[in-house]
Amino acid sequence: MKTIGAGELRAQNAGETVTLAGWxxxxxDHGGVIFIDLRDASGIVQVVLNPDEAPASEEVLHGLRSEYCIQVTGTVRPRPEGTAxxxxxxxxVELAAHGLVVLSPSAPLPFQIDERVxxxxxxxxxxxxxxxxRTRMAGNxxxxxxxxxxxxxVMDRGDFLEVETPTLIASTPEGARDMLVPSRLRPGHFYALPQxxxxxxxxxxxxxxxRYYQLAKCYRDEDFRADxxxxxTQLDFEGSFWGQxxxxxVLEQIVVEVVQELRGEEIELPIARISYADAMEKYGTDKPDLRFGMEIVDLSDLFADTEFKAFAGVLGSQGTVRGINGGALGLARSGLDRLVERAQELGARGLVWMIVQEDGSxxxxxxxxxxxxxxxxIKGAFDASPGDTLLIVADEAKVVTSVLGQLRLTVGQPEDSDELAFVFVLDFPVFDVNDDGSLSPAHHPFTAPxxxxxxxxxxxTAISQSYDLVLNGSELGSGSVRIHDxxxxxxxxxxxxxxAEDARSRFGWFLEALRYGTPPHAGFAIGVDRMVSxxxxxxNIREIIPFPKTQTGADPLTGSPGRVEEDQLFQLGIDVRPEVRIGWAEAEEDAGA
RNA sequence: GGGGGCGUGGUGAAGUCUGGAGUUCACGCCGGCCUGUCAAGCCGGAGGUCGCGGGUUCAAAUCCCGUCGCUCCCGCCA
Structure with missing residues (x-):
């Protein structure tokens, strides 16, 4: 139907007769000569329809509209002097058409296929x-x-075996919520889609x-975010007789190869490494954005004898005083007030700002x-220069760290930077300490301590053999050395x-498997959508996912999720709760009224 | 579960704070003119239940309440 892609035509094709097809x-339309920009998957080329060469009826030519799907045969020729x-x-070049067929007309469009708005x-x-x-989505x-x-x-080079694992599996209620699929053959039983x-x-x-890898679809029934x-989709891989x-x-090879492919840039190896403890200490987060410095500075010793009661009080009760040098922010009073509000939203009791004056005060x-x-x-600790804005928070260490970590992003994160700062965060703790002092697992229970x-x-305080890959303050993925004993x-x-009983009933089949000569192994999973975005x-990652869902989990194209026939529910042995049916009825009433 | 933003002809925006005739701009659409443009140009035209419902008012796109949708964030995401 076509002999070459529209975007492939070059000066050396001049003189050739080709057939193109596209949109x-x-x-x-100049009344006589008509120019068409013909687009297909390969690009765009200008087609010239000249009435003298009578490629088709006037009706067809002047009837062409946006996004008509057409086929054109013609001769490639250099454009006239000065019109390139x-x-x-x-x-x-341009295509001088001598034959044109409308393969499929288009209805008027709901929006324009360009990047103007x-x-x-x-x-x-x-x-x-x-x-x-549109070029944006096509490019993505x-x-x-x-x-x-x-x-x-990279996987092929390393002799990894691609294996598909099932997506209808047993639910193991832990971590994120499972997406459930009812079983017809065993009414009242459910599969879960894998997290x-x-x-x-x-x-x-x-x-x-x-060595295994898979481009795995993963499902987590939690609230949506931009990322x-x-x-x-994750690139999931694992290796035996492997450690961290x-x-x-392997991750470094992947980063190098992908960045080279998408941006034509060389990433220098090794990729930076930082311990979880250091990341929290210096940047107040386990996914630091290292495109900029602005490290958190501990001022507790410095304020040991302070007359400022708020700081003294905090220091007297096991708290800490820390801050960041935001640099020359040039904020007016209102902007500083907003930072104070932001700090309070994030959980701080207050935020002290200091601006270094020209005279050093x-x-x-x-x-x-x-x-x-x-x-x-203070000026020494922050290495401060005139014009710098210093932001200081006093509270218990956990609050100070997290507030300063987020303020650091608020004031420091570059807007239109094309810089890439990859970093491995290593040595995560086994547990996170909750606000009430209780412990909750920071990773799945198969992570080796x-x-x-x-x-x-x-x-x-125990450390696990787990690690994250972070890019510009976003977690691209995580992995660990697994338990094999x-x-x-x-x-x-x-x-x-x-x-023990609980473990047996949930993971008994896996514990059984571990008993038969399990090799030491380790692996990782990278979020493909997130990395590409x-x-x-x-x-946001919706720009990278071909058919994403909205924040409420709906697909505006197909209307999913939808209700199903009563008979389908009956066959599955399940019913919809009465209060939900009442909700349906009310919604229908509103729609009718 | 909570907080913020947005919703105005097909599209994008201005108008909303401070109520006074569906007003404006750009693109698109329809018709006409036009043989070298490339975001073609010029002339003319059509097109809107201001998301939806209720309230306040002589009067509501505008103020108030509710609701729906989209979005960003907090919680959540072992």
Whole structure:
């Protein structure tokens, strides 16, 4: 139907007779001669329809409209002197048409297929098939495909075996909510869609597959965010006789290959590494954005004898005083007030700001409480220059760290930066300490602790052999060395408060498998959508997912999720609760009235 | 579960704070003119239940209440 792609035509094709097929991206009808910008998957080329050459009836020619699907046969020729278009790769040539067929006309469009305005996203999703004719989406789909291609190259190079694991599995209620699928053959029973292929890939290791990978669809029934959908894709891989170093080595290869593919840039190895403890200490988060410094500085010693009561009080009760140098923010009073409000929203009791004046003095609400010696020490601690804004929070360490970590992003995160700052965050703790002092597992219970005895004796400070890959302040994925010893696995369950009976009933099949010569193994999973969205500079992962869902989990194109026939429910042995049916009836009444 | 933003011809926006005739701009659409444009140009035209419901008022796109949708964030995401 076509002999070459529209976007492939170049000066050296001049003289050739070719057939193109694609869409009318734009038409410039001069009454006589008509120019058509013909777009297909390969690009755009200008087609010239000249009445003297009578390629088709007047009716057809002047009737062409936006996004008509057409086929054109003609001769490639250089454009006349002075009419070349530098903006187009094909701009040196044009197609002189001598035959044109409308393959399929188009109804008037719900929005224009160009980049002139930001269309409401709900409308874009409802007409996603039109949205993806636009260069933005077409480019993102290609980038996603290219990224996956690059990942597969690394996997192939490393002799990884691609294995598909099931997506209808047993629910293990822990961590995120499971997406459930009712079983017809066993009424009242449910499959869960996998949150990750975790246990299956470990079974593959036990099964002698020494290197495995999969582009795995994963499902987590939690609320949406700009970087979170309930359904998403991970590059999941695992290796036997591996520890952390082998995993990070593969990750570095993936990063290099993908960044090269998508941006043509060299990433320098090794990728930076930071411990979880250091990341929290310096940046107040386990996913630091290292495109900028602005490290958190501890000022507790400096304020040991302060006359400022708020600080003194906090320091007297095991608290801490820390701050960041926001640099030359140039904020007016209102902007500083907003920072104070922001800090309070984030959980701080207050925020003290100080601005270094030209004469070396500090402008600050608390300036009158500060001695000369303290002022000098503060400036020294922050390495402050005139114009710098210093932001200081006093509270218990956990609050101070998290507030300053987020304020750091508020004032420091670059807006239109194309810089990439990858970093491995290592040595995560086994447990997170909750506000009430209780412990909750920071990772799934198959993560190997650094030291089992330490885990038992000091669970709140115990380190696990787990690691994250972070890019520009976003977590791209995480992984760990897994437990391969059933005894250690049992101890971990115990410390995590999963009783032996409980563990057997939920994971008995897996504990059984561990008993048969399980090789030491380790692995990782990278969020493909998230990685591509950051590398493409997109603000959310919906731009990278071909058919994403809205924040309420709906698909405006197909109308999912939908209700089903009563008979379907009957066959599944399930019913919808009465209060939900009442809700349906009320909604229908409102719609009718 | 909670907080913020948005909703105005097909699209994008202005108008809303401070109530006074569906007013405006750009693109698109329809018709006419036009043989070298490339966001073609010029002339003319059509097109709106201001998301929906209720309230206040002589009068509501505008103020108030509710609701729906989209979005950003907190919680949540072992």
């Amino acid at each position: 009318v991206a734009r038409r410039r 278009n530098q903006e187009l790769p094909t701009g040196a 930001d269309i409401d996203e709900g409308l874009r999703l409802q007409y996603r098939y039109l949205d993806m004719r 789909l290609r980038a996603r495909s290219a990224a996956i291609g690059a990942m597969r190259r 990750s292929p975790q246990l299956f890939k470990q079974l593959l290791m036990i099964g002698g597959v020494e 979170r959908q309930i359904e998403f 170093d082998e995993v990070l080595d 500090l402008r600050s609400p608390v300036a009158k409480f500060l001695s000369e010696r303290e002022i000098a020490a 650094a030291d089992v005895d330490e885990l038992a004796s000091n669970p709140e 059933p005894e250690i696995q049992a101890k971990v369950f115990e410390v995590m408060n999963i009783g 950051i590398l493409r500079g997109e603000p």
